[in-house]
Amino acid sequence: MTDTIQSQALDLAEFRRALGAFVTGVTVVTTIQPDGSPRGFTANSFTSVSLDPPLVLVCIAKTASSHAVFSATDHFAVSVLAEGQKAVSGVFASKSADKFTQVDWHTRATGAPLMNGAAASFDCRTHDVIDAGDHIILIGRVVDFTHTTSSPLGYCRGAYVNFSLSQEALAAAGSRAKVGAILELDGGVVLLDTPQGLELPCGVKLEPSSDATSLRGVLAKLGLDAHLDFLFAVFEESSGHAPGVHVYYRGRVSSDGLAVPSARVRVVPLGEIPWDRIRDDAVRSMLQRYVRERSEDAFGIYVGDTATGKVQSLATSH
Ligand SMILES: Cc1cc2nc3c(=O)[nH]c(=O)nc-3n(C[C@H](O)[C@H](O)[C@H](O)COP(=O)(O)O)c2cc1C
Numbered sequence: 525m526t527d528t529i530q531s532q533a534l535d536l537a538e539f540r541r542a543l544g545a546f547v548t549g550v551t552v553v554t555t556i557q558p559d560g561s562p563r564g565f566t567a568n569s570f571t572s573v574s575l576d577p578p579l580v581l582v583c584i585a586k587t588a589s590s591h592a593v594f595s596a597t598d599h600f601a602v603s604v605l606a607e608g609q610k611a612v613s614g615v616f617a618s619k620s621a622d623k624f625t626q627v628d629w630h631t632r633a634t635g636a637p638l639m640n641g642a643a644a645s646f647d648c649r650t651h652d653v654i655d656a657g658d659h660i661i662l663i664g665r666v667v668d669f670t671h672t673t674s675s676p677l678g679y680c681r682g683a684y685v686n687f688s689l690s691q692e693a694l695a696a697a698g699s700r701a702k703v704g705a706i707l708e709l710d711g712g713v714v715l716l717d718t719p720q721g722l723e724l725p726c727g728v729k730l731e732p733s734s735d736a737t738s739l740r741g742v743l744a745k746l747g748l749d750a751h752l753d754f755l756f757a758v759f760e761e762s763s764g765h766a767p768g769v770h771v772y773y774r775g776r777v778s779s780d781g782l783a784v785p786s787a788r789v790r791v792v793p794l795g796e797i798p799w800d801r802i803r804d805d806a807v808r809s810m811l812q813r814y815v816r817e818r819s820e821d822a823f824g825i826y827v828g829d830t831a832t833g834k835v836q837s838l839a840t841s842h
Pocket of ligand 1: 566584588589590613619679
């Protein structure tokens with residue numbers, strides 16, 4: 525009874541958003557089913573539990589089609605993805621019937637599949653399975669593990685994070701830099717309407733806000749109170765209208781941060797961006813990647829970008 529009252533009192537969409545602030549890595553959890561075929565899914569609920577004995581856990585939604593397989597398996601493996609493995613995450617977050625033909629994998633101690641190129645991996649015997657609300661907690665006793673020097677793939681607020689980008693961006697700082705931002709507000713992205721088409725807010729450097737040529741200065745002038753969370757992309761443009769190093773952050777504008785926005789500001793829902801009006805080819809493909817990655821996170825609890833709380837299916841998001 526108390527549980528029901530408490531969950532009714534919680535705004536689930538807000539709860540998801542709050543959970544999305546917790547930065548995690550991304551893993552692929554795998555096993556071999558009784559018929560001998562491999563099975564796996566993407567998970568960011570992986571956590572270390574105990575050093576002695578060595579235990580780790582992962583939470584599996586009861587709505588996942590592989591839930592029954594993992595709740596009964598006596599072994600499983602966790603591959604911690606490296607930052608170049610977003611595509612692997614996408615494959616295992618999908619309902620594809622042939623996930624394992626789309627990636628390279630191998631086995632070690634238990635026979636559960638391990639992703640080639642992972643930043644680390646943990647091969648486990650099932651230690652316990654605990655029922656927990658709409659998930660089960662699968663606890664594994666680690667019998668074998670590997671790790672490399674690869675940078676891990678990160679995940680926060682429904683999109684992937686590349687930690688090593690910070691160093692690249694620092695190295696890229698120079699006179700030919702262009703520093704921009706992909707900013708979200710209420711499920712939409714902030715675009716600027718210009719005679720040449722739609723653009724992301726950009727400056728020639730990041731700070732300070734008193735300098736009208738910096739990104740912070742541009743945002744201040746536009747009336748946008750923005751929070752920049754992470755670097756999203758760094759790329760070199762050799763041609764086009766702005767050759768040089770382009771650095772893009774991702775972040776958010778709070779609703780009250782848009783009190784008196786400039787007339788050029790458009791907040792376009794992620795699913796309704798008019799791609800043909802995006803002026804710059806590289807920015808268009810970067811934004812398309814951003815929208816794709818945001819929509820891959822259609823699982824509510826793992827990210828929480830939906831205002832409605834409804835689970836959006838992968839099939840409709842691509
Ligand atoms: C970044 C990311 C993290 C995820 N984390 C989990 C998780 O921890 N547990 C879970 O049950 N599903 C998680 N999912 C969703 C599953 O990967 C997804 O539902 C998948 O389709 C399940 O595969 P299955 O239906 O073949 O079992 C995550 C998805 C993404 C993109």
